[in-house]
Amino acid sequence: MVALTNTCMPGYLLSANPGLIWDAHYSDFDEQALRLVGHDQSYVQLTPGAFEGRFLSCNLGRDVAIHIEHCNQALEQKVSGHSTALSIGVAIQGGQSFLANGEGLSPDDILFIPPGSDLHLLSPVNGAILAITVQDSALRAFTSWSRLLAALLHEGPRVQILRNSQLARRIREDVVQAIEGCNRAECSEAEAASLGHALLAGLLAKLSIDLSAASDLGEGTARQSYDRYMACRDAILMDWERLHDLDALTDQTGIKRRSLQQAFTSHVSAGPLTYHRIIRLHLVRRALLEPDAQGESIGDIAARYGFWNWSQFTQHYRSHFGEVPSQTRT
Incomplete structure (x- = not known):
């Protein structure tokens, strides 16, 4: 298989396992906005020209999913957080940084969107971003919480940004590997769920270590x-x-x-x-x-x-x- 590019998407639609991966092109931004199931989204196209977008979803069991979105036009996106899931976002590419609730979001940052929170996202021309959605039930299964990690993930419906280039790069790499693992006809739902568990366990472990080393956690204060x-x-x-x-x-x-x-x-x-x-x-x-x-x-x-x-x-x-x-x- 051709390796996924640094945008976490190859130059072709993934179709080897349609039971796990849903990958499609869009020429209508309103239609693409409906793809992130469980979130109430609305888009405004800010730059002139025909819209071309792509949205890839990969289900890793009942509790974990990966979503990757690319748009050729700059967008204003209003997103209501999932009622029962945490979303963890990482920018992939864009000529300029994203703006999340007024704060810059570069490919070196991690965005945390708690359940029930409101996100106002300004995405640049040719911006691409990924999100890992994790159900509360899966988070509760992890018992070894550091104090700082518990505060980050359970502080309430407040969008936060973690400035950590190494972790952001690690998330992108792990997402690519998880998608490659699922993009095989022989990959079962049980195997995909195991990949989701491994992805989540690695992410939480790295978060606990990095937070204890005093990574820069943005307060999300609007300018x-x-x-x-x-x-x-x-x-x-x-x-x-x-x-x-x-x-x-x-x-x-x-x-x-x-x-x-x-x-x-x-x-x-x-x-x-x-x-x-x-x-x-x-x-x-x-x-x-x-x-x-x-x-x-x-x-x-x-x-x-x-x-x-x-x-x-x-x-x-x-x-x-x-x-x-x-x-x-x-």
């Missing part, structure tokens, strides 16, 4: 610019019809115009009004895909979301999604 960005973003999402210019945004949020612009530029590389248009384009796109809206004209749908100039609307739509509205509908 002021992130708070400003989120305040304005939430205002736009809730009341986009009324907040259609910078004066309205500053009045609503109490944040100065320059501070708003700087916060948006540093997080999504776009100004507040550009982001406002991107959100409305997504609303149009999703409306075009709704079965109940098939009898409504594209122009009427566009006007519903504030696009009154047909020529400008189609230009913006084609530039951002890589297709004209009629192609989306068909």
Whole structure:
């Protein structure tokens, strides 16, 4: 078998054992967002162009699973943590770092997403990230907890980042080996579960050792610019019809115009009004895909979301999604 690349994915879809591995390409970011079962996700495409993504899942028994996601476009991802599982994430590649709840997440870091937590993730162009999901029942089976490890994994619904390049590299390597082990027709569910147990045991053992050596655990404190960005973003999402210019945004949020612009530029590389248009384009796109809206004209749908100039609307739509509205509908 061709070895997996440093992105933890080969250049072809894995199909030797479809009972354990589900690997697929996507041209619709909303469809790809549904792949992470047990998590409530929503995506916003931030950069212009046709979307191309890939999502690979590998089941290692009932309690452990691996998920790997790649997207060619920068995305804003809102993720609600699994109700009964811890997720451990590691960035694989990207021209820039990810941002997790306002904190930088590089390939040298490990992201911990407890059950029931909320994650706001900004992924860069051609970003790839992996996640290991572990059910609480599997975590409870391990009795040799260090105090620091117990605090990290059971502190509550707070996303945390561990700065540890060696452990991040080890996780990527172990994930590759586990996937290679499962991508064989003869690999049984019992063998996959054994691989999952070994993966988890090795991860927890290494975590206990590294935490005792005082690795750098980020507190996850949001920076002021992130708070400003989120305040304005939430205002736009809730009341986009009324907040259609910078004066309205500053009045609503109490944040100065320059501070708003700087916060948006540093997080999504776009100004507040550009982001406002991107959100409305997504609303149009999703409306075009709704079965109940098939009898409504594209122009009427566009006007519903504030696009009154047909020529400008189609230009913006084609530039951002890589297709004209009629192609989306068909």
